[in-house]
Amino acid sequence: LAGTVPQSPDAPxxxxxxxxxxxxxxxxxxxxxxxxxxxxxxxxxxEIADAVARRGAALGVPPPGLAAVVVGDRADSLLYVRRKGExxxxxxxxxxxxxxxxxxxxxxxxxxxxxxxxxxDVHGVLLQLPVPxxxxxSRLLECINPRKDVDGLHPNNVGRLAMxxxxxxxxxxxxxxxxxxxxRREGVDVRGKAVAVVGDxxxxxxxxxxxxxxxxxxxxxxxxxxxxNFLKKYQSLSPREKERAETKRARDDALRAVRDxxxxxxxxxxxxxxxxxxxxxxxxxxxxxxxxxxxxxSEDEKKKVEKLPGRAAFSVVGDVHAEDVSHVAxxxxxxxxxAGPMTIAALLSNTFLGASRRDxxxx
Numbered sequence: 454l455a456g457t458v459p460q461s462p463d464a465p466x467x468x469x470x471x472x473x474x475x476x477x478x479x480x481x482x483x484x485x486x487x488x489x490x491x492x493x494x495x496x497x498x499x500e501i502a503d504a505v506a507r508r509g510a511a512l513g514v515p516p517p518g519l520a521a522v523v524v525g526d527r528a529d530s531l532l533y534v535r536r537k538g539e540x541x542x543x544x545x546x547x548x549x550x551x552x553x554x555x556x557x558x559x560x561x562x563x564x565x566x567x568x569x570x571x572x573x574d575v576h577g578v579l580l581q582l583p584v585p586x587x588x589x590x591s592r593l594l595e596c597i598n599p600r601k602d603v604d605g606l607h608p609n610n611v612g613r614l615a616m617x618x619x620x621x622x623x624x625x626x627x628x629x630x631x632x633x634x635x636x637r638r639e640g641v642d643v644r645g646k647a648v649a650v651v652g653d654x655x656x657x658x659x660x661x662x663x664x665x666x667x668x669x670x671x672x673x674x675x676x677x678x679x680x681x682n683f684l685k686k687y688q689s690l691s692p693r694e695k696e697r698a699e700t701k702r703a704r705d706d707a708l709r710a711v712r713d714x715x716x717x718x719x720x721x722x723x724x725x726x727x728x729x730x731x732x733x734x735x736x737x738x739x740x741x742x743x744x745x746x747x748x749x750x751s752e753d754e755k756k757k758v759e760k761l762p763g764r765a766a767f768s769v770v771g772d773v774h775a776e777d778v779s780h781v782a783x784x785x786x787x788x789x790x791x792a793g794p795m796t797i798a799a800l801l802s803n804t805f806l807g808a809s810r811r812d813x814x815x816x
């Protein structure tokens with residue numbers, strides 16, 4: 454987010470001769486501009502693929518390699534890893550899939566991670582989360598070499614990102630990095646703006662707030678778990694309970710900074726919790742949430758159907774009620790097709806960065 458980037462002439466507004474309203478109507482009916490993560494991810498991945506090809510031609514070295522360690526047979530984890538592998542192959546990178554049984558012990562997983570740390574063909578290592586409850590996620594993440602930690606979750610990288618100044622991380626977490634890049638490519642300049650980040654997870658919320666700080670935001674407000682849990686509970690209250698003065702006051706207090714924000718980033722895992730009364734007119738809204746909900750029969754929702762082995766078909770929605778918020782927001786992402794594709798592209802970018810660093814060390 455180094456500065457304002459003008460809209461390119463082939464941005465969605467004029468793409469393929471389709472008018473802006475016609476393009477937008479397939480997502481929502483409000484006037485909000487679409488922040489097209491799928492479009493920009495495709496371009497970003499093409500840029501990475503070109504860089505991979507140039508690197509191979511210039512240096513005569515093998516392609517960058519990404520290794521993903523998956524523990525157990527969670528259908529969603531296997532699906533995500535498969536998509537990462539497909540993206541690697543499309544970019545001309547190598548992908549190493551380490552699939553371990555769900556009852557594997559801690560030391561065995563640590564041994565796999567240490568082996569990948571030492572493998573010169575591997576430039577990036579990720580541990581697919583979550584891991585089974587009998588394993589220590591934090592201890593396993595610590596086993597990954599920070600210089601190969603392409604998810605940006607090693608304490609060394611997290612701590613450097615939190616600090617200001619010259620102590621920069623080897624890698625930034627992929628979801629926040631992808632969102633920041635989406636804003637940059639869409640010409641959304643956060644310098645001098647008020648930013649609200651809803652959710653304080655280690656993977657999304659916390660690092661997103663630091664990235665917005667470093668991008669020059671005038672203020673970055675983080676809505677922490679306690680407030681988020683209250684707002685989730687509020688969703689399930691009866692209309693009568695919602696009208697109680699103390700309940701309304703508590704909700705207004707929790708949402709004050711969000712309602713004043715120029716940019717709102719949401720990642721809490723609560724289907725469509727964000728409604729129009731959360732958002733200031735004209736604000737930019739970035740939805741990082743992805744939630745599986747029972748299949749809906751409307752034509753719009755049929756476009757969001759996903760299938761996983763062993764599960765009935767379901768719809769995918771974000772944390773933002775897109776149709777509702779589209780009538781007040783100035784611009785916003787859609788789910789699916791917003792932050793998700795940019796997260797995958799950010800992973801490829803980090804992997805290529807790891808390979809480039811290795812090349813400089815070897816020179």
